[in-house]
Amino acid sequence: MNIIVITILALCAIGVAAAIILYFVAQKFKVYEDPRIDEVEEALPAANCGGCGYPGCRGFAEALVKADDISNFNCPVGGAAVMSHVGGILGHDVKAADPTVAVIRCNGTCDNRPKTNIYDGATSCTIAASLYSGDTGCQHGCLGLGECVDACNFDAMYMDKETGLPVIIEDKCVSCGACVKACPNSIIELRKKGPKSRRIFVSCVNKDKGGVAKKACSVACIGCGKCVKECPFDAITLENNLAYIDYNKCKLCRKCVIVCPTNAIHELNFPPRKEKPATKPTAATVKPVAAPKAEAKTEEAPKAKPEPKAKEAKDGTSDNK
Amino acid sequence: MLKTFSIGGIHPEENKLSAQSAIQELPIPKIATIPIAQHIGAPAKAIVKKGDEVKVGQVIAQSSGFVSANIHSSVSGTVFKVDDVMDATGFRRTSIIIKVDGDEWLEHIDRSEDLVTEITQTKEEIIKRVGDAGIVGLGGATFPAHVKLSVPPGKTAEVLVINAVECEPYLTSDHRVMLEKADEIMVGIEILMKALEVKKAIIGIENNKPDAIAHMTQVATKYSGIEVCPLKTQYPQGGEKQLISATMKREVPSGALPIEVGAVVQNVGTAFAVYEAIQKNKPLFERVATITGKSLKNPSNWKFRVGTPVSDIIEAAGGLPEDTAKIVGGGPMMGKALVSVDVPLTKGSSGLLLLAEEETARKATKACIRCGKCVSVCPMGLEPYLLMVLADKKEYERLENDAVMDCIECGSCSFTCPATRPLLDYIRLGKGKVGQIMRARK
Ligand code: SF4
Ligand code: SF4
Ligand code: SF4
Numbered sequence: 151m152n153i154i155v156i157t158i159l160a161l162c163a164i165g166v167a168a169a170i171i172l173y174f175v176a177q178k179f180k181v182y183e184d185p186r187i188d189e190v191e192e193a194l195p196a197a198n199c200g201g202c203g204y205p206g207c208r209g210f211a212e213a214l215v216k217a218d219d220i221s222n223f224n225c226p227v228g229g230a231a232v233m234s235h236v237g238g239i240l241g242h243d244v245k246a247a248d249p250t251v252a253v254i255r256c257n258g259t260c261d262n263r264p265k266t267n268i269y270d271g272a273t274s275c276t277i278a279a280s281l282y283s284g285d286t287g288c289q290h291g292c293l294g295l296g297e298c299v300d301a302c303n304f305d306a307m308y309m310d311k312e313t314g315l316p317v318i319i320e321d322k323c324v325s326c327g328a329c330v331k332a333c334p335n336s337i338i339e340l341r342k343k344g345p346k347s348r349r350i351f352v353s354c355v356n357k358d359k360g361g362v363a364k365k366a367c368s369v370a371c372i373g374c375g376k377c378v379k380e381c382p383f384d385a386i387t388l389e390n391n392l393a394y395i396d397y398n399k400c401k402l403c404r405k406c407v408i409v410c411p412t413n414a415i416h417e418l419n420f421p422p423r424k425e426k427p428a429t430k431p432t433a434a435t436v437k438p439v440a441a442p443k444a445e446a447k448t449e450e451a452p453k454a455k456p457e458p459k460a461k462e463a464k465d466g467t468s469d470n471k
Numbered sequence: 472m473l474k475t476f477s478i479g480g481i482h483p484e485e486n487k488l489s490a491q492s493a494i495q496e497l498p499i500p501k502i503a504t505i506p507i508a509q510h511i512g513a514p515a516k517a518i519v520k521k522g523d524e525v526k527v528g529q530v531i532a533q534s535s536g537f538v539s540a541n542i543h544s545s546v547s548g549t550v551f552k553v554d555d556v557m558d559a560t561g562f563r564r565t566s567i568i569i570k571v572d573g574d575e576w577l578e579h580i581d582r583s584e585d586l587v588t589e590i591t592q593t594k595e596e597i598i599k600r601v602g603d604a605g606i607v608g609l610g611g612a613t614f615p616a617h618v619k620l621s622v623p624p625g626k627t628a629e630v631l632v633i634n635a636v637e638c639e640p641y642l643t644s645d646h647r648v649m650l651e652k653a654d655e656i657m658v659g660i661e662i663l664m665k666a667l668e669v670k671k672a673i674i675g676i677e678n679n680k681p682d683a684i685a686h687m688t689q690v691a692t693k694y695s696g697i698e699v700c701p702l703k704t705q706y707p708q709g710g711e712k713q714l715i716s717a718t719m720k721r722e723v724p725s726g727a728l729p730i731e732v733g734a735v736v737q738n739v740g741t742a743f744a745v746y747e748a749i750q751k752n753k754p755l756f757e758r759v760a761t762i763t764g765k766s767l768k769n770p771s772n773w774k775f776r777v778g779t780p781v782s783d784i785i786e787a788a789g790g791l792p793e794d795t796a797k798i799v800g801g802g803p804m805m806g807k808a809l810v811s812v813d814v815p816l817t818k819g820s821s822g823l824l825l826l827a828e829e830e831t832a833r834k835a836t837k838a839c840i841r842c843g844k845c846v847s848v849c850p851m852g853l854e855p856y857l858l859m860v861l862a863d864k865k866e867y868e869r870l871e872n873d874a875v876m877d878c879i880e881c882g883s884c885s886f887t888c889p890a891t892r893p894l895l896d897y898i899r900l901g902k903g904k905v906g907q908i909m910r911a912r913k
């Protein structure tokens with residue numbers, strides 16, 4: 151009997167002693183965590199997309215709380231609203247960053263860019279890119295295996311079966327940049343959304359010389375520099391036979407779109423152009439030698455302009471049927 | 472029992488269709504397109520420009536670093552332009568395009584067939600000349616040869632291993648060179664031995680080439696220290712580490728170079744090129760390649776000038792068979808499909824394989840059935856199924872720990888997988904990324 155009591159008491163004593171030791175050890179090694187981290191995390195959209203450059207929303211919250219100045223931080227998903235809310239919690243002033251959206255800078259549809267060989271390897275753009283230049287004559291363009299679509303966590307992309315190119319669903323795109331990182335050919339770019347979502351950009355990444363580029367793809371940028379000359383706002387630069395439009399300088403006047411002899415410049419979400427006859431001759435006189443196919447497109451393009459470029463491409467293909 | 476390497480390996484159908492065809496000389500092209508990067512390492516720098524007259528053997532692009540190699544003109548004529556031209560992978564790379572006119576060689580190149588056995592150069596002179604002559608590993612890897620001959624300080628070479636296994640199915644160019652140029656190869660080996668200061672050379676030849684084994688063994692008796700080692704036919708015996716394991720029974724540790732176990736490996740074709748460079752003053756601008764395929768009229772072996780378009784050799788072998796679906800540069804295991812027949816043959820072209828639709832079609836990828844076949848055939852003792860998953864999931868740290876960099880890209884795993892999983896494609900991807908990470912850390 152006695153022995154049982156003693157055992158129980160002894161065990162109790164050990165338990166209490168252990169508890170006390172553990173308590174002090176825990177105190178000693180306690181990690182202090184700023185309660186604001188939880189608060190900030192709460193305010194973030196919990197998308198955990200990594201678009202901010204940190205591993206998940208928690209990581210971003212920690213970085214925000216630590217930072218002295220949060221004006222260089224941005225949550226692409228939450229946008230200006232969330233950032234100013236966070237600024238409020240942390241007592242910082244935040245000026246809203248311009249919202250951006252992903253755009254596909256390649257228009258090498260099957261019509262524009264004929265296939266020269268067939269790839270039947272592993273379905274990953276990165277693998278294909280490490281093996282060869284792609285199944286068309288353009289070594290820079292979209293490989294069409296959809297790695298970007300796989301990378302998108304927001305269902306904001308799909309591969310268009312007709313064109314073989316990825317399409318961004320602008321309303322769903324939160325501009326996290328996952329697709330930009332995924333693409334081995336650096337075809338996708340985050341661009342300023344622009345007023346009423348209107349955007350103008352060179353939908354091409356071909357850096358080859360004019361003749362070579364044109365041969366591989368009828369809508370390639372041939373580096374002729376006409377757009378550079380035309381732009382009244384100095385928004386366009388030419389490097390390695392490729393034009394680039396700076397979205398901070400671009401005033402969306404659309405002058406460059408008209409002069410481009412290959413239709414490499416895309417305009418998105420603009421109302422239809424009225425003075426159709428005026429645009430046509432310009433394009434035609436600029437480059438009378440343009441392939442008949444490209445000319446036909448020029449003619450159609452203004453009609454299709456109110457819709458995003460994906461639709462335009464689709465229109466083209468349905469016409470062919 | 473014949474010797475072979477210790478772990479893994481496969482034995483695909485040999486298909487050495489062109490083994491009986493003696494080496495023929497391919498006509499000189501009308502226009503030669505000579506890329507300035509025909510080797511692993513930094514591309515050479517072009518030193519000719521449009522309008523320059525060049526002769527056969529003249530340097531037209533200079534090596535631009537230690538791991539780089541000179542490029543010589545393979546033809547005589549006028550430089551038409553220096554421009555970006557599509558290479559075998561479809562990317563545009565700088566090439567020197569020469570309009571051919573006659574066949575005028577630099578005077579100091581000895582064009583006679585006489586065998587010169589006496590080696591007058593010193594070790595240093597040999598290494599320098601091998602570098603100047605633009606010699607690269609002719610087994611297909613195109614690693615500049617002089618780099619391998621410069622044994623790093625603190626290390627000593629004991630044995631020169633000559634890679635004559637030709638373990639890739641279909642290819643027969645090394646086989647033919649051995650039958651037709653055995654003496655020259657032996658002198659080339661002696662030159663390499665002198666450069667490395669070794670007393671012993673082992674020539675590894677697989678036993679699917681009995682005539683080559685017999686001939687080389689007999690010729691080797693005239694030369695001291697050179698021995699022929701017949702090997703069991705098994706892929707990928709041509710891998711350096713596998714060949715060392717087979718011929719010397721030594722295992723090169725993970726991440727180490729062959730010199731660690733006292734070996735230097737050179738291809739037989741390279742030994743022949745070294746002979747020509749040292750004894751005949753002839754830089755590397757031509758070599759032998761096999762053109763083969765089941766539907767091809769005339770599977771054969773050709774000596775060609777670098778820069779000859781692929782279409783020329785196909786023409787010479789009887790024209791493109793109608794059922795051709797894929798043209799592979801190199802052997803079927805490690806070669807890469809070409810994007811066009813207009814691309815030029817280069818120093819690394821060991822063969823061309825024309826495959827018909829049914830020989831190339833990839834079967835649909837199925838889920839891994841955990842059979843472990845890939846593990847048992849991997850000659851490097853890796854676990855390909857796991858590496859593939861890790862590469863796909865971008866777990867680069869684990870990939871590195873699982874020795875992904877040891878993969879020699881032999882493709883044995885993909886070849887054996889009953890679920891036809893593209894194991895090697897993903898492993899290559901992982902290797903690329905891990906390599907980047909490792910370089911960034913340095
Ligand atoms: S389209 Fe690109 S940027 Fe937009 S949500 Fe998807 S991955 Fe993110
Ligand atoms: S945009 Fe880039 S990632 Fe997307 S399908 Fe094209 S090549 Fe692949
Ligand atoms: S390719 Fe690499 S992983 Fe596959 S069997 Fe060869 S060495 Fe092993």
Ligand code: SF4
Nearest residue numbers: 839840842843845888
């Ligand atoms: S051989 Fe193919 S199926 Fe078998 S374990 Fe390897 S990956 Fe899986």
